[in-house]
Amino acid sequence: MAYLPRTVDHELDELLPTLAAISLDGPKGVGKTATAGRRASTVLAMDDAGQRQLIQADPDRLERESSPVLVDEWQRLPEVWDMVRRSVDRGAAPGSYLLTGSASPGEGATTHSGAGRIVQVRMRPLTFAERRVEAPTVSLGALLEGAQPDIGGSTTVGLADYTDEILASGLPGVRHLAGRARRAQLDGYLARIVDRDFPEQGHPVRRPRALRAWLTAYAAATSTTAKYSVILDASTAGDGDKPAKTTVIGYRDVLTQLWILDPVPGWVPSRNPFTRLQQSPKHHLADPALAARLLGATEGSLLDGSELGPSIPRDGTLLGALFESLVALSLRVAAQSAEATVHHLRTANGVHEVDFIVERADHRVLAIEVKLAASVEDRDVVHLTWLADQLGSDVVDRVVVTTGSEAYRRRDGIAVVPLALLGV
Template sequence: MPYRRRIIDDVLDVLMPDLAAVSLEGAKAVGKTATARQHVVSEVSFDDRAQRRPFEVDPSLIVGFPSPLLIDEWQFVPQVWDMVRRAVDDNPTGGRFLLTGSANPPTGARTHSGAGRIVRMLMRPLAFSERGLCEPTVSLRALLAGEQEQISGVSGAQLADYADEILRSGFPGIRDLPDRARRAQLDSYIARIVDHDLPESGASVRRPNTVRAWLAAYGAATATDASYSGILDAATSGESDKPARQTVDVYRDHLQRIFVLDPLPAWTPAFAPLRRLTHSPKHHLVDPALAARMAGVERASLLGGVQPKIPPLAGSWLGSLFESLVTQSVRTYAQAAEARVGHLRTRNTAHEVDIIVESDDMSVVAIEVKLAGAVDDRDVRHLNWLEEQIGERVVSKVVVTTGPLAYRRPDGVAVVPFALLGP
């Protein structure tokens, strides 16, 4: 299949000529290697035991290749990281190394963070605008800069289309398969996490069924800030011999190390009067299709025709997974705009904003996600409250919907069908 250009390609085009080393990181199957190959002239793959064996003996071999050099799955030979760092110290010329990795090595496996030498970038599954379904008319970058006054456009995507996209996944090699093959690949992906990827990252998996149950429970908590103890209870309901909380915390840490968990941190504004905000992250898996698959959710259950075997911890499955899909895409768009992403919730839950995008100059785009086509005053009250609290720092207020029309309300809130939102 021809390569489909990704948003991060534009970022790499800008950065690589001036940076000696870039590390492109993310979960397996997000497309790191295919993307990296567009930007290099030579390659070594440490996923191949035969290829990596010489570098285990002599990591300095990497300096002999034409640049830019792709070092694929570098974490299999962690000492190469330090060799790249030293090579950059010796020669900081831009465009020398592009590393890819689907796991952070265990603590102590590398001796230096790479700060100041190796720039780390996270790659996620396909954002919605990268899937080729609809041409975006609203730019997150322009919203963040306060430059998009005109909000317009018509989306042909309907609720069922968003449900289909959740299930198809954003993994490039999985999404275009026939339904049965896609389900088999997602099942295999989940099994590989427990049976192969976790042990490979240094985790001792003594109770694989418990890990699978915990992952499913975490998926059921998608787009919520449910406590980890609550997730553990949901995963081990009816079991008398429950794993220790510390054991589950180790699994969770390793799942984040291999980028399977992608929690959205709580946002705390600097130099602002907001008080009593929660600090708990919102739970998200790297792709909402994994949560749907582990829960036995398919199209009929998403659209309300059949009950899934695992209920979501809050709201509906379609609502939770749609918010996760939106969050995943917004994080990709925000990275391209050099912005941070979080969520806001007060401790008494009186106010919450699903997604906060903040630039370096502390400008804020506040986003609510609504699983409906129509928007009324109740849907924008938290956005307007936040603007009252921090004033002009809120440069754009947005409600992302499943409706057909993009427009701006009289109170300044932009109503944007998800398919029309892009980088």
């Protein structure tokens, strides 16, 4: 397959010439090895037993190889992290090391944080813009600058296309497939998590069906702030033999280590008039296609509004939740490129909520709502207006992301942007 340039390429190109060691982290299959390998002179694969043994026998080998040295799947030999850290302490030159990891080290592994030596960069599945479905006309970075840029552009991408992209996946090795082959590949990806990745993290699964049921319930909770107790109850409906709370916490922790869970945290602002904000995260899997596959969703079931899988209370349809998850993926990659972070806002009483708060380093914010519709009415921007009234100039811009055909600014200054036209 031809290499699809990624947003993170620009980050690496900016960082690698000045930093001695960079770790590229993310779930399996997002393309970390391909992206890092394009910059490496030497590749050491730690999922290869022979290469692991070579490094264990001769740790100084890392410093003799031609740089940049890519240590792929470093978590399979956790001590290599400290080898790289010590090399940096000894004065390794900029651009010496790239590490890729599909998991944080498993239970029992002891490694230094690497703070100040190894800079960690997150890599996620392909965003909508990275999939080259449409040429974006609106820059998230420009919106964050706060100059209220002109908004324009049109697209023929519609609801059925977004539905196709949700199901197609942002995993490069999956999305070129179609039909049964794609479903089989996604099933295999999910089965590997249970059968291989959990044991490799030091957590053999005694009840695979219980883990799969919990993961399916989590998928049903996509784009909600459902409590973990609600997710557990939904995963064991009609089953009197529930997993222990400690077991479920173990599920959550390992899936987080594997970068499979990718929740959007509640916003904790540094300065504002709010007294009570809900801190519960909004639930998202790394790729909306994984959630769709766990729930058995198809194009037809999503478009006709069918509710699938365990019952989790939410506003709107399953397609709306998965579309918001696709937006979340796209925003997080673009925000990372702009050195910003993504959160959600919900008041403790639930009266006000904003789907996404993109926060700059100076704590000023871009407020974003998501609407699974082609048009935007006044009632759709009530929370954006409320937030601007509360925070004043700390809100640099306001946006509604839609499935429509036109990007424009409303008379109240709020930008309306189809997801297909939103880029970095």
